[in-house]
Amino acid sequence: MLRVDNLRKRYRTGDEALKGVSFSVPDGEVVGLIGPSGAGKSTLIRCINRLVEPNDGDVFLNELNVTKLGRGDLKRARRRIGMIFQEYALVERLSVMENVLSGRLGYVSFWQSFTRRFPQSDVDKAFSLLERVGLTDHADKRADALSGGQRQRVGIARALEQDPELLLIDEPTASLDPKTSRQIMRLITEICRERNLPAIINIHDVPLAQAFVDRIVGLQEGEVVFDGPPSDLTEDVLTRIYGEEDWTTMHGDQDEPEDTHPHPARNDPTAELV
Template structure:
């Protein structure tokens, strides 16, 4: 589904954010990307939909070469990738419904977009998704009147409105309190599995990554230092990704919180119960 080959990104300042990343996601799974700040997590995810232009390397979504697209082609490709942001990035002065429907912006004409007249099937889908993220009744509320958790749910709904082939999720919980963060992370993973959409999730919280993901990628100095199931995240691996530290409590806590081992779907039992 997604194949990244030899991806390099050097910023004009000379910072080498990505230094030859190779990554393949071939099944609908939630892939958590962990790594210290500045390891290139955010750059990696933004290179995939070219919000950041890669310096070199190749990114293939199915059989489309994203790195070779012109502007028009890029816009078409972006419609197939839903993105969820740390700061939610809702258009604050617009209503919840306008924000959710903005996921269909690439499919409607200019005047339709201006007058907010979307096709009936889009509107129905938007109401369905709002229901699913537990925001029914909020359609006419302005985004700046919502709480952080609610905003992130709108952000998720907007990404899903695109009916994406891939979800790009950038630190979805970093601006939320721990409890809301867990709820949001769980919701994202449930939805990804429900819809069979692979998700690439940047996350700095190792426990959340262990709890909710199907696969963990460790980035260090712009390179992949680890790639494997969350269960394999040992102290040694964490030291390799982040550097020296006493990791024992982090690992124990994550196991305590997830309570039971994961089932086949990769969804923890706790998530299914909650």
């Protein structure tokens, strides 16, 4: 359970990225965070694990107030929050296995991590995660030898290796082709359901978000302007979030025949207009 309360962030340049954002995410719910570039999506999820320091407001992770923690406690809190990045953010020159095991850095001593002698339980977990994301055969390849979709799978495994209580996901599909994007989104949402994990996904692709997430939060100029199920995302709402545009053509090319999953967008009034 994550609760964000009146979160504010003003950068030193004077830009007000977040103007009092509040919402909460119950366990097992996957929230898609949408909004135009510069709306503060990236800042918001980075304020939750304090890679960006918020100026005001609170973030509660299962009753622990993350914003009030000192350095040591913050590190311990961070290991409970998994993060998946745009462009994967793998350490390119380390092997897949080392990347996955780096999810345990918050748990092991520097010496253990330096000598790469992780506890066997961590290694077992890493193997089972690699199997879950379908990369068992690639464990000893270097991360830069993988394709985009494979790299993002490693990113997912790294985040899960932390045994997180929350997933923060920043534009997971920004550099992937449509098919791989759907596979990655499906994998993320499946895993969240399996583990009853709350997750926030920053995402640009509205139809993709509608297809996979349970709930959508729309951010515009640092404020929440929409919060509801994907089916409520009408033309009016999209205009409120992104500004004026002809939204009716949006779903035109989304009908992939191999897609057997139910398409929540079908219930969307905008979809009727296609």
